[in-house]
Amino acid sequence: MSILDKHSAYRHAYDTLLQHGVDPLNVRFDSVLSPTEGMLNGRRTILLGTNNYLGLTFDPDCIEKSVEATRSQGTGTTGSRVANGTYDSHTRLEHELADFYGRKHAMVFSTGYQANLGVLSALVGRGDHLMLDADSHASIYDGSRLGMAEVIRFRHNNPDDLHKRLRRLEGMPGHRLIVVEGIYSMLGDTAPLKEIAAVKRETGAYLLVDEAHSLGVLGETGRGLAEKAGVEADVDFIVGTFSKSLGSVGGFCVSDSPDFDIMRIVSRPYMFTASLPPGVMASTLEALHKLRTEPKLRSDLMRNAHRLYDGLAAMGFETGPEANPIVAVAMPDQDLAVVFWKMLLESGLYLNLALPPATPTNVRLLRTSVSAAHTIEQIDTALAIFEDVGRRLGFLTDERRRAAGAL
Amino acid sequence: MGPLRSDIADIFEQVLGHPVQIADNTNIVEDLGMDSLGVMNFVMAIEDFYDISIPLDRIAQIITVGDLIHAVEDLRSGTPS
Ligand SMILES: Cc1ncc(COP(=O)(O)O)c(C=O)c1O
Numbered sequence: 001m002s003i004l005d006k007h008s009a010y011r012h013a014y015d016t017l018l019q020h021g022v023d024p025l026n027v028r029f030d031s032v033l034s035p036t037e038g039m040l041n042g043r044r045t046i047l048l049g050t051n052n053y054l055g056l057t058f059d060p061d062c063i064e065k066s067v068e069a070t071r072s073q074g075t076g077t078t079g080s081r082v083a084n085g086t087y088d089s090h091t092r093l094e095h096e097l098a099d100f101y102g103r104k105h106a107m108v109f110s111t112g113y114q115a116n117l118g119v120l121s122a123l124v125g126r127g128d129h130l131m132l133d134a135d136s137h138a139s140i141y142d143g144s145r146l147g148m149a150e151v152i153r154f155r156h157n158n159p160d161d162l163h164k165r166l167r168r169l170e171g172m173p174g175h176r177l178i179v180v181e182g183i184y185s186m187l188g189d190t191a192p193l194k195e196i197a198a199v200k201r202e203t204g205a206y207l208l209v210d211e212a213h214s215l216g217v218l219g220e221t222g223r224g225l226a227e228k229a230g231v232e233a234d235v236d237f238i239v240g241t242f243s244k245s246l247g248s249v250g251g252f253c254v255s256d257s258p259d260f261d262i263m264r265i266v267s268r269p270y271m272f273t274a275s276l277p278p279g280v281m282a283s284t285l286e287a288l289h290k291l292r293t294e295p296k297l298r299s300d301l302m303r304n305a306h307r308l309y310d311g312l313a314a315m316g317f318e319t320g321p322e323a324n325p326i327v328a329v330a331m332p333d334q335d336l337a338v339v340f341w342k343m344l345l346e347s348g349l350y351l352n353l354a355l356p357p358a359t360p361t362n363v364r365l366l367r368t369s370v371s372a373a374h375t376i377e378q379i380d381t382a383l384a385i386f387e388d389v390g391r392r393l394g395f396l397t398d399e400r401r402r403a404a405g406a407l
Numbered sequence: 408m409g410p411l412r413s414d415i416a417d418i419f420e421q422v423l424g425h426p427v428q429i430a431d432n433t434n435i436v437e438d439l440g441m442d443s444l445g446v447m448n449f450v451m452a453i454e455d456f457y458d459i460s461i462p463l464d465r466i467a468q469i470i471t472v473g474d475l476i477h478a479v480e481d482l483r484s485g486t487p488s
Contacts, residue, residue, distance in 0.1 A: 134447065144463070151463040155451065165460045362444045 017355075020338045022345070024353040034058050035247075035373040040350060046378050048368045049351035053325050054216050054297045055373025056247035056290060062283040066248075069282030076277045082265065084274075089281040096288055097252050101223060101238060105260035108252050108281075110273050112212055112241025113139040115251030117146055118269035119208070119239055120179070122262075124149035127174040131162060131205070133181065133191070135360040140179055140210065146268075149177075156184075156360060159195035166203040176205035182214030182225035186359050186367060188326030190218070193225055197234035208237040216245030216291045217325055222298055242280075246287040250276045301325055301372040304379050308370055311383040315390065316400035328354070329366040329386075336395065337364035343389045349382055411476055418456060422449045431473030457483055 017024065030039040035055035036047050056062055069089065077084060090108060098106040109115035120143030124130050128149040132140060135156040144151045155161040166176060178200055180191040193209070200207045211224035219227030222245075226235040236257060242250035253263075264270060276284075290297065302325075309323035318330040331337035334355060341353040344366070352367040359365055370379070390396035412429065419427045419439065427439060435441060441449065446466075453475070454460055459482040461469075469475050 152460045153447075153463065168458065168460055357443055362442070 022342045045348045045350050051244040051369050052371045053245040055371040056287045062286045065286040066279040066283035070279035073278035077275045081275045082271045093281050101254045103254040104256045106254045112251035114269040117143040118267040119253045121146035122267040129176045131178045163199045179208045182211040187320035187328050188324040189321045193229040197231040206236045211240045215240045242284045248280045248284045297372045304370045304374045307379045316404035325370045327368045331364040347385045349385045418452045429472045433472040
Protein backbone atom coordinates (compact mmCIF):
# COMPACT_ATOMS: atom_id res chain seq x y z
CA MET A 1 0.00 0.00 0.00
CA SER A 2 1.53 3.31 -1.06
CA ILE A 3 0.21 6.79 -0.48
CA LEU A 4 0.09 7.15 -4.27
CA ASP A 5 -2.13 4.11 -4.83
CA LYS A 6 -5.06 6.43 -5.45
CA HIS A 7 -3.57 7.10 -8.89
CA SER A 8 -3.54 3.46 -9.94
CA ALA A 9 -5.95 4.10 -12.83
CA TYR A 10 -3.42 6.56 -14.30
CA ARG A 11 -0.58 4.12 -13.64
CA HIS A 12 -2.47 1.47 -15.53
CA ALA A 13 -3.21 3.76 -18.49
CA TYR A 14 0.42 4.89 -18.59
CA ASP A 15 1.71 1.30 -18.49
CA THR A 16 -0.53 0.48 -21.43
CA LEU A 17 1.16 3.27 -23.40
CA LEU A 18 4.63 2.10 -22.43
CA GLN A 19 3.85 -1.36 -23.79
CA HIS A 20 4.11 0.13 -27.26
CA GLY A 21 7.78 0.69 -26.54
CA VAL A 22 7.46 4.48 -26.40
CA ASP A 23 7.05 7.05 -23.69
CA PRO A 24 5.22 9.99 -25.27
CA LEU A 25 5.13 11.81 -21.94
CA ASN A 26 8.90 11.71 -21.62
CA VAL A 27 10.53 12.45 -24.97
CA ARG A 28 14.23 13.10 -24.39
CA PHE A 29 15.99 15.26 -26.90
CA ASP A 30 19.75 14.70 -27.15
CA SER A 31 19.92 18.37 -28.06
CA VAL A 32 17.82 21.10 -29.61
CA LEU A 33 19.51 22.69 -32.63
CA SER A 34 17.13 25.44 -33.72
CA PRO A 35 13.44 26.41 -33.40
CA THR A 36 12.64 23.68 -35.92
CA GLU A 37 15.23 20.96 -35.48
CA GLY A 38 16.54 18.74 -32.71
CA MET A 39 18.50 15.54 -32.23
CA LEU A 40 16.42 12.63 -31.01
CA ASN A 41 17.92 9.17 -30.52
CA GLY A 42 20.88 10.28 -32.60
CA ARG A 43 18.68 11.37 -35.47
CA ARG A 44 18.11 14.84 -36.90
CA THR A 45 14.42 15.49 -36.30
CA ILE A 46 11.98 18.17 -37.47
CA LEU A 47 10.26 19.78 -34.50
CA LEU A 48 6.58 20.19 -35.31
CA GLY A 49 5.12 20.32 -31.83
CA THR A 50 6.79 23.06 -29.81
CA ASN A 51 4.34 26.03 -29.80
CA ASN A 52 7.30 28.08 -31.03
CA TYR A 53 4.98 30.07 -33.27
CA LEU A 54 7.31 32.90 -34.25
CA GLY A 55 10.45 30.76 -34.02
CA LEU A 56 12.21 33.25 -31.75
CA THR A 57 13.90 30.85 -29.30
CA PHE A 58 17.22 31.12 -31.13
CA ASP A 59 16.87 34.69 -32.36
CA PRO A 60 20.36 36.23 -32.07
CA ASP A 61 19.03 39.58 -30.77
CA CYS A 62 16.86 37.93 -28.13
CA ILE A 63 19.79 35.78 -27.02
CA GLU A 64 22.12 38.79 -26.95
CA LYS A 65 19.72 40.84 -24.80
CA SER A 66 19.23 37.92 -22.46
CA VAL A 67 22.96 37.37 -22.03
CA GLU A 68 23.56 41.07 -21.50
CA ALA A 69 20.84 41.30 -18.84
CA THR A 70 22.10 38.20 -17.08
CA ARG A 71 25.63 39.60 -16.98
CA SER A 72 24.55 42.95 -15.63
CA GLN A 73 21.59 41.94 -13.41
CA GLY A 74 22.35 38.39 -12.37
CA THR A 75 20.71 35.03 -12.95
CA GLY A 76 17.68 35.35 -10.70
CA THR A 77 15.62 37.68 -8.56
CA THR A 78 15.63 35.20 -5.66
CA GLY A 79 12.20 36.23 -4.49
CA SER A 80 8.84 37.78 -5.13
CA ARG A 81 8.31 41.41 -6.00
CA VAL A 82 6.28 42.18 -2.90
CA ALA A 83 9.03 40.91 -0.63
CA ASN A 84 12.21 41.31 -2.63
CA GLY A 85 11.55 44.21 -4.90
CA THR A 86 10.89 45.08 -8.52
CA TYR A 87 13.62 45.31 -11.14
CA ASP A 88 13.61 47.87 -13.89
CA SER A 89 12.88 45.12 -16.42
CA HIS A 90 9.65 44.08 -14.65
CA THR A 91 8.39 47.63 -14.96
CA ARG A 92 9.55 47.97 -18.55
CA LEU A 93 7.98 44.69 -19.58
CA GLU A 94 4.66 45.69 -18.01
CA HIS A 95 4.83 49.07 -19.67
CA GLU A 96 5.55 47.53 -23.08
CA LEU A 97 2.70 45.03 -22.75
CA ALA A 98 0.22 47.73 -21.76
CA ASP A 99 1.40 49.84 -24.68
CA PHE A 100 1.15 46.94 -27.14
CA TYR A 101 -2.42 46.19 -26.13
CA GLY A 102 -3.38 49.84 -25.72
CA ARG A 103 -4.44 49.22 -22.12
CA LYS A 104 -3.90 51.14 -18.93
CA HIS A 105 -2.52 48.27 -16.87
CA ALA A 106 -0.34 45.21 -17.17
CA MET A 107 0.91 42.72 -14.66
CA VAL A 108 3.56 40.06 -15.19
CA PHE A 109 3.51 36.58 -13.61
CA SER A 110 6.16 33.88 -13.49
CA THR A 111 4.26 31.57 -15.87
CA GLY A 112 1.05 31.66 -17.87
CA TYR A 113 -0.30 28.95 -15.59
CA GLN A 114 0.22 31.21 -12.62
CA ALA A 115 -1.27 34.17 -14.47
CA ASN A 116 -4.56 32.29 -14.80
CA LEU A 117 -4.42 31.15 -11.19
CA GLY A 118 -3.56 34.64 -9.98
CA VAL A 119 -6.06 36.56 -12.08
CA LEU A 120 -9.06 34.24 -11.76
CA SER A 121 -8.67 33.86 -8.00
CA ALA A 122 -8.44 37.63 -7.58
CA LEU A 123 -11.29 38.60 -9.93
CA VAL A 124 -14.04 36.37 -8.59
CA GLY A 125 -14.79 35.35 -5.04
CA ARG A 126 -17.59 34.00 -2.92
CA GLY A 127 -20.96 34.92 -4.37
CA ASP A 128 -19.58 35.55 -7.87
CA HIS A 129 -20.14 33.31 -10.88
CA LEU A 130 -17.37 32.05 -13.12
CA MET A 131 -18.50 30.83 -16.55
CA LEU A 132 -15.91 28.52 -18.13
CA ASP A 133 -15.85 26.99 -21.58
CA ALA A 134 -15.93 23.23 -20.94
CA ASP A 135 -12.69 22.72 -22.92
CA SER A 136 -10.71 25.26 -20.90
CA HIS A 137 -7.01 24.73 -20.21
CA ALA A 138 -6.03 23.09 -16.92
CA SER A 139 -4.70 26.40 -15.59
CA ILE A 140 -8.17 27.93 -15.94
CA TYR A 141 -9.83 25.04 -14.15
CA ASP A 142 -7.19 25.13 -11.42
CA GLY A 143 -7.55 28.90 -11.09
CA SER A 144 -11.30 28.49 -10.72
CA ARG A 145 -10.72 26.30 -7.66
CA LEU A 146 -8.45 28.79 -5.98
CA GLY A 147 -11.22 31.33 -5.44
CA MET A 148 -14.57 30.70 -3.83
CA ALA A 149 -16.74 31.62 -6.81
CA GLU A 150 -19.42 29.33 -8.13
CA VAL A 151 -18.04 27.68 -11.28
CA ILE A 152 -20.34 26.85 -14.18
CA ARG A 153 -19.22 25.17 -17.39
CA PHE A 154 -20.82 25.91 -20.71
CA ARG A 155 -20.61 23.81 -23.87
CA HIS A 156 -17.43 24.41 -25.83
CA ASN A 157 -17.66 27.39 -28.19
CA ASN A 158 -21.42 27.60 -27.70
CA PRO A 159 -22.61 31.18 -27.06
CA ASP A 160 -26.26 30.05 -26.84
CA ASP A 161 -25.46 27.63 -24.05
CA LEU A 162 -23.51 30.37 -22.29
CA HIS A 163 -26.42 32.75 -22.69
CA LYS A 164 -28.86 30.21 -21.32
CA ARG A 165 -26.71 29.64 -18.25
CA LEU A 166 -26.31 33.36 -17.61
CA ARG A 167 -30.06 33.78 -17.95
CA ARG A 168 -30.56 31.12 -15.26
CA LEU A 169 -28.55 33.34 -12.91
CA GLU A 170 -30.86 36.32 -13.43
CA GLY A 171 -31.74 38.05 -10.20
CA MET A 172 -28.89 36.44 -8.29
CA PRO A 173 -26.33 38.76 -6.73
CA GLY A 174 -22.63 38.64 -7.61
CA HIS A 175 -20.46 39.38 -10.62
CA ARG A 176 -20.29 37.12 -13.66
CA LEU A 177 -16.98 36.45 -15.40
CA ILE A 178 -16.84 34.61 -18.73
CA VAL A 179 -13.55 32.90 -19.59
CA VAL A 180 -12.62 31.72 -23.09
CA GLU A 181 -9.43 31.08 -25.06
CA GLY A 182 -8.28 32.71 -28.28
CA ILE A 183 -7.08 29.49 -29.92
CA TYR A 184 -7.82 26.24 -28.12
CA SER A 185 -4.61 24.33 -27.63
CA MET A 186 -5.71 20.88 -28.72
CA LEU A 187 -7.76 21.32 -31.91
CA GLY A 188 -6.60 24.79 -32.92
CA ASP A 189 -10.15 26.14 -33.10
CA THR A 190 -10.91 29.75 -32.15
CA ALA A 191 -13.66 31.00 -29.85
CA PRO A 192 -16.72 32.63 -31.52
CA LEU A 193 -15.70 35.84 -29.80
CA LYS A 194 -18.09 38.26 -31.52
CA GLU A 195 -21.07 36.23 -30.38
CA ILE A 196 -19.64 35.71 -26.90
CA ALA A 197 -19.00 39.46 -26.61
CA ALA A 198 -22.64 40.06 -27.53
CA VAL A 199 -23.77 37.71 -24.75
CA LYS A 200 -21.44 39.50 -22.38
CA ARG A 201 -22.91 42.89 -23.23
CA GLU A 202 -26.47 41.68 -22.97
CA THR A 203 -25.99 40.02 -19.59
CA GLY A 204 -23.67 42.56 -17.99
CA ALA A 205 -20.92 39.99 -17.45
CA TYR A 206 -17.16 40.57 -17.60
CA LEU A 207 -15.07 38.83 -20.26
CA LEU A 208 -11.57 37.38 -19.97
CA VAL A 209 -9.75 35.92 -22.98
CA ASP A 210 -6.68 33.70 -22.60
CA GLU A 211 -4.63 34.49 -25.71
CA ALA A 212 -1.86 31.97 -24.87
CA HIS A 213 -1.84 30.47 -28.37
CA SER A 214 -3.05 33.52 -30.29
CA LEU A 215 -0.65 36.28 -29.16
CA GLY A 216 1.55 37.08 -32.14
CA VAL A 217 -0.54 34.71 -34.23
CA LEU A 218 -3.93 36.34 -34.85
CA GLY A 219 -4.99 39.92 -35.50
CA GLU A 220 -3.72 42.70 -37.71
CA THR A 221 -0.94 43.58 -35.27
CA GLY A 222 -0.70 40.23 -33.49
CA ARG A 223 -2.72 41.12 -30.42
CA GLY A 224 -4.74 37.95 -30.77
CA LEU A 225 -8.30 36.83 -31.36
CA ALA A 226 -9.91 39.86 -29.69
CA GLU A 227 -8.18 42.05 -32.24
CA LYS A 228 -9.01 39.75 -35.14
CA ALA A 229 -12.68 39.57 -34.13
CA GLY A 230 -12.82 43.34 -33.63
CA VAL A 231 -14.13 43.13 -30.07
CA GLU A 232 -11.19 44.35 -28.00
CA ALA A 233 -13.39 46.96 -26.32
CA ASP A 234 -15.60 44.16 -24.95
CA VAL A 235 -12.72 42.16 -23.52
CA ASP A 236 -12.10 43.30 -19.95
CA PHE A 237 -9.05 41.15 -19.26
CA ILE A 238 -6.52 39.52 -21.52
CA VAL A 239 -4.23 36.81 -20.15
CA GLY A 240 -1.29 35.42 -22.05
CA THR A 241 2.05 33.68 -21.87
CA PHE A 242 5.62 34.35 -22.95
CA SER A 243 6.25 30.62 -23.35
CA LYS A 244 4.93 30.24 -26.87
CA SER A 245 5.22 33.04 -29.45
CA LEU A 246 7.70 35.00 -27.31
CA GLY A 247 9.99 32.01 -26.84
CA SER A 248 10.76 32.36 -23.13
CA VAL A 249 8.71 31.78 -19.99
CA GLY A 250 6.25 33.88 -18.00
CA GLY A 251 2.67 35.10 -18.07
CA PHE A 252 0.75 38.36 -18.01
CA CYS A 253 -2.60 40.08 -17.72
CA VAL A 254 -3.58 43.41 -19.29
CA SER A 255 -6.72 45.45 -18.62
CA ASP A 256 -8.27 48.89 -18.30
CA SER A 257 -10.04 47.88 -15.12
CA PRO A 258 -9.89 50.56 -12.44
CA ASP A 259 -8.14 49.36 -9.30
CA PHE A 260 -6.24 46.74 -11.31
CA ASP A 261 -3.14 47.15 -9.17
CA ILE A 262 -4.89 45.84 -6.06
CA MET A 263 -4.19 42.40 -7.55
CA ARG A 264 -0.54 42.90 -6.64
CA ILE A 265 -1.38 42.60 -2.97
CA VAL A 266 -4.21 40.07 -3.10
CA SER A 267 -3.20 37.64 -5.82
CA ARG A 268 -1.34 34.84 -4.08
CA PRO A 269 0.16 33.25 -7.24
CA TYR A 270 1.72 36.67 -7.88
CA MET A 271 2.86 37.34 -4.34
CA PHE A 272 4.19 34.03 -3.13
CA THR A 273 6.55 32.96 -5.88
CA ALA A 274 9.80 34.30 -7.26
CA SER A 275 9.49 36.89 -10.00
CA LEU A 276 10.95 36.41 -13.49
CA PRO A 277 14.75 36.62 -13.83
CA PRO A 278 16.22 39.55 -15.80
CA GLY A 279 17.57 37.37 -18.61
CA VAL A 280 14.10 35.97 -19.31
CA MET A 281 12.50 39.41 -19.32
CA ALA A 282 15.17 40.84 -21.59
CA SER A 283 14.63 38.22 -24.30
CA THR A 284 10.86 38.58 -23.88
CA LEU A 285 11.04 42.33 -24.39
CA GLU A 286 13.13 41.85 -27.52
CA ALA A 287 10.76 39.15 -28.80
CA LEU A 288 7.79 41.46 -28.20
CA HIS A 289 9.62 44.13 -30.16
CA LYS A 290 10.11 41.67 -33.06
CA LEU A 291 6.47 40.63 -32.87
CA ARG A 292 5.50 44.28 -33.24
CA THR A 293 7.95 45.29 -35.94
CA GLU A 294 8.20 42.15 -38.10
CA PRO A 295 4.74 41.31 -39.44
CA LYS A 296 6.45 38.91 -41.84
CA LEU A 297 6.82 36.48 -38.93
CA ARG A 298 3.03 36.28 -38.77
CA SER A 299 2.54 35.92 -42.50
CA ASP A 300 5.23 33.20 -42.74
CA LEU A 301 3.57 31.42 -39.85
CA MET A 302 0.16 31.50 -41.52
CA ARG A 303 1.61 30.43 -44.86
CA ASN A 304 3.11 27.37 -43.15
CA ALA A 305 -0.06 26.67 -41.18
CA HIS A 306 -2.19 26.68 -44.33
CA ARG A 307 0.29 24.54 -46.23
CA LEU A 308 0.33 21.88 -43.52
CA TYR A 309 -3.41 22.00 -42.84
CA ASP A 310 -4.39 21.89 -46.52
CA GLY A 311 -1.83 19.21 -47.30
CA LEU A 312 -3.00 16.89 -44.53
CA ALA A 313 -6.67 17.44 -45.33
CA ALA A 314 -6.07 16.71 -49.01
CA MET A 315 -4.43 13.38 -48.16
CA GLY A 316 -7.56 12.36 -46.32
CA PHE A 317 -6.55 13.05 -42.72
CA GLU A 318 -9.22 14.39 -40.40
CA THR A 319 -8.02 17.78 -39.18
CA GLY A 320 -9.46 20.38 -36.80
CA PRO A 321 -12.10 22.87 -37.91
CA GLU A 322 -9.78 25.77 -38.90
CA ALA A 323 -6.36 26.28 -40.44
CA ASN A 324 -4.37 27.76 -37.57
CA PRO A 325 -0.79 27.12 -36.41
CA ILE A 326 -2.10 24.29 -34.26
CA VAL A 327 -3.02 21.51 -36.67
CA ALA A 328 -4.43 18.38 -35.07
CA VAL A 329 -5.04 15.09 -36.84
CA ALA A 330 -7.68 12.82 -35.29
CA MET A 331 -6.90 9.13 -34.92
CA PRO A 332 -9.69 6.55 -34.69
CA ASP A 333 -8.27 4.68 -31.70
CA GLN A 334 -5.49 4.86 -29.15
CA ASP A 335 -3.39 1.97 -30.46
CA LEU A 336 -3.23 3.43 -33.94
CA ALA A 337 -2.51 6.89 -32.52
CA VAL A 338 0.45 5.58 -30.52
CA VAL A 339 1.88 3.48 -33.34
CA PHE A 340 1.41 6.33 -35.84
CA TRP A 341 3.13 8.75 -33.51
CA LYS A 342 6.02 6.32 -32.92
CA MET A 343 6.55 5.78 -36.66
CA LEU A 344 6.50 9.54 -37.32
CA LEU A 345 9.16 9.95 -34.67
CA GLU A 346 11.27 7.15 -36.14
CA SER A 347 10.97 8.88 -39.51
CA GLY A 348 12.37 12.10 -38.08
CA LEU A 349 9.21 14.05 -37.26
CA TYR A 350 8.43 15.14 -33.71
CA LEU A 351 4.94 16.25 -32.70
CA ASN A 352 2.60 15.76 -29.75
CA LEU A 353 0.56 12.68 -29.02
CA ALA A 354 -2.52 14.01 -27.22
CA LEU A 355 -4.75 11.49 -25.49
CA PRO A 356 -7.76 11.67 -23.16
CA PRO A 357 -8.20 13.06 -20.54
CA ALA A 358 -6.04 15.91 -21.92
CA THR A 359 -8.16 16.15 -25.09
CA PRO A 360 -11.74 17.34 -25.52
CA THR A 361 -14.49 14.82 -26.27
CA ASN A 362 -12.09 11.88 -25.79
CA VAL A 363 -10.42 12.29 -29.18
CA ARG A 364 -6.91 10.97 -29.80
CA LEU A 365 -4.79 13.48 -31.63
CA LEU A 366 -1.52 13.80 -33.44
CA ARG A 367 -1.09 17.46 -32.53
CA THR A 368 1.28 19.61 -34.50
CA SER A 369 2.21 23.24 -34.08
CA VAL A 370 3.76 25.16 -36.91
CA SER A 371 6.42 27.86 -36.65
CA ALA A 372 7.26 30.88 -38.77
CA ALA A 373 10.76 29.44 -38.75
CA HIS A 374 9.80 26.27 -40.64
CA THR A 375 10.88 26.36 -44.26
CA ILE A 376 8.45 25.30 -46.94
CA GLU A 377 10.75 22.32 -47.51
CA GLN A 378 10.38 21.27 -43.86
CA ILE A 379 6.59 21.48 -44.09
CA ASP A 380 6.67 19.42 -47.28
CA THR A 381 8.98 16.86 -45.66
CA ALA A 382 6.57 16.63 -42.72
CA LEU A 383 3.68 16.08 -45.13
CA ALA A 384 5.61 13.38 -46.98
CA ILE A 385 6.38 11.59 -43.71
CA PHE A 386 2.71 11.74 -42.70
CA GLU A 387 1.72 10.30 -46.06
CA ASP A 388 4.33 7.56 -45.94
CA VAL A 389 3.37 6.43 -42.43
CA GLY A 390 -0.33 6.70 -43.25
CA ARG A 391 0.14 4.40 -46.24
CA ARG A 392 2.38 1.92 -44.46
CA LEU A 393 -0.20 1.57 -41.71
CA GLY A 394 -2.97 1.09 -44.24
CA PHE A 395 -4.69 4.17 -42.84
CA LEU A 396 -4.60 6.34 -45.95
CA THR A 397 -6.72 4.15 -48.16
CA ASP A 398 -7.84 5.09 -51.67
CA GLU A 399 -11.32 5.52 -50.29
CA ARG A 400 -10.14 8.06 -47.73
CA ARG A 401 -8.12 9.89 -50.36
CA ARG A 402 -11.01 9.94 -52.76
CA ALA A 403 -13.32 11.30 -50.09
CA ALA A 404 -10.78 14.10 -49.55
CA GLY A 405 -10.72 14.80 -53.28
CA ALA A 406 -7.11 13.67 -53.62
CA LEU A 407 -7.70 10.99 -56.25
CA MET B 408 -39.87 5.50 -8.51
CA GLY B 409 -40.82 9.21 -8.38
CA PRO B 410 -41.06 11.37 -11.52
CA LEU B 411 -37.53 12.72 -10.93
CA ARG B 412 -36.10 9.20 -10.80
CA SER B 413 -37.80 8.08 -13.96
CA ASP B 414 -36.74 11.24 -15.83
CA ILE B 415 -33.18 10.70 -14.70
CA ALA B 416 -33.31 7.06 -15.77
CA ASP B 417 -34.49 8.22 -19.22
CA ILE B 418 -31.61 10.66 -19.48
CA PHE B 419 -29.09 7.99 -18.46
CA GLU B 420 -30.53 5.79 -21.15
CA GLN B 421 -30.18 8.52 -23.80
CA VAL B 422 -26.56 9.22 -22.87
CA LEU B 423 -25.47 5.59 -22.45
CA GLY B 424 -27.51 4.23 -25.32
CA HIS B 425 -29.06 1.41 -23.28
CA PRO B 426 -31.61 1.12 -20.47
CA VAL B 427 -30.31 1.16 -16.90
CA GLN B 428 -31.59 0.07 -13.50
CA ILE B 429 -31.01 2.82 -10.98
CA ALA B 430 -31.62 3.20 -7.27
CA ASP B 431 -30.65 5.95 -4.85
CA ASN B 432 -27.44 4.14 -3.95
CA THR B 433 -26.37 3.45 -7.55
CA ASN B 434 -22.81 4.75 -8.02
CA ILE B 435 -22.84 6.81 -11.23
CA VAL B 436 -19.26 6.14 -12.27
CA GLU B 437 -18.66 2.63 -10.91
CA ASP B 438 -22.06 1.01 -11.36
CA LEU B 439 -22.98 2.63 -14.65
CA GLY B 440 -19.49 2.50 -16.15
CA MET B 441 -19.37 6.17 -17.17
CA ASP B 442 -16.09 7.86 -17.99
CA SER B 443 -15.48 11.54 -17.30
CA LEU B 444 -16.80 12.58 -20.71
CA GLY B 445 -19.90 10.47 -20.21
CA VAL B 446 -20.49 12.13 -16.87
CA MET B 447 -20.09 15.56 -18.41
CA ASN B 448 -22.53 14.81 -21.22
CA PHE B 449 -24.93 13.35 -18.72
CA VAL B 450 -24.70 16.37 -16.43
CA MET B 451 -25.30 18.70 -19.37
CA ALA B 452 -28.35 16.69 -20.43
CA ILE B 453 -29.73 16.88 -16.88
CA GLU B 454 -29.05 20.63 -16.80
CA ASP B 455 -30.95 21.13 -20.06
CA PHE B 456 -33.86 19.01 -18.96
CA TYR B 457 -34.38 20.83 -15.68
CA ASP B 458 -33.17 24.23 -16.90
CA ILE B 459 -30.55 24.47 -14.16
CA SER B 460 -26.76 24.75 -13.99
CA ILE B 461 -25.01 22.48 -11.52
CA PRO B 462 -21.87 24.26 -10.27
CA LEU B 463 -18.61 22.30 -10.49
CA ASP B 464 -18.18 21.92 -6.73
CA ARG B 465 -21.68 20.44 -6.55
CA ILE B 466 -20.89 18.03 -9.38
CA ALA B 467 -17.79 16.87 -7.48
CA GLN B 468 -19.99 15.91 -4.52
CA ILE B 469 -22.37 13.81 -6.59
CA ILE B 470 -21.40 10.15 -6.30
CA THR B 471 -24.73 8.31 -6.31
CA VAL B 472 -28.05 8.73 -8.06
CA GLY B 473 -29.47 9.81 -4.68
CA ASP B 474 -26.88 12.63 -4.47
CA LEU B 475 -27.88 13.72 -7.95
CA ILE B 476 -31.58 13.78 -7.15
CA HIS B 477 -30.85 15.77 -4.03
CA ALA B 478 -28.78 18.32 -6.00
CA VAL B 479 -31.44 18.69 -8.69
CA GLU B 480 -34.16 19.18 -6.08
CA ASP B 481 -32.05 21.81 -4.29
CA LEU B 482 -31.26 23.74 -7.43
CA ARG B 483 -34.82 23.67 -8.70
CA SER B 484 -36.17 24.99 -5.43
CA GLY B 485 -33.49 27.68 -5.44
CA THR B 486 -31.99 26.50 -2.15
CA PRO B 487 -28.34 27.49 -1.96
CA SER B 488 -25.94 24.56 -1.63
C1 LIG C 1 -4.64 28.17 -22.94
C2 LIG C 1 -3.42 28.15 -22.11
N1 LIG C 1 -3.32 28.95 -21.04
C3 LIG C 1 -2.23 28.96 -20.27
C4 LIG C 1 -1.16 28.15 -20.53
C5 LIG C 1 0.01 28.16 -19.57
O1 LIG C 1 1.09 28.82 -20.06
P1 LIG C 1 2.54 28.66 -19.44
O2 LIG C 1 3.24 27.62 -20.25
O3 LIG C 1 3.16 29.99 -19.57
O4 LIG C 1 2.40 28.26 -18.01
C6 LIG C 1 -1.20 27.31 -21.65
C7 LIG C 1 -0.08 26.45 -22.07
O5 LIG C 1 0.60 25.78 -21.40
C8 LIG C 1 -2.35 27.29 -22.44
O6 LIG C 1 -2.45 26.46 -23.49
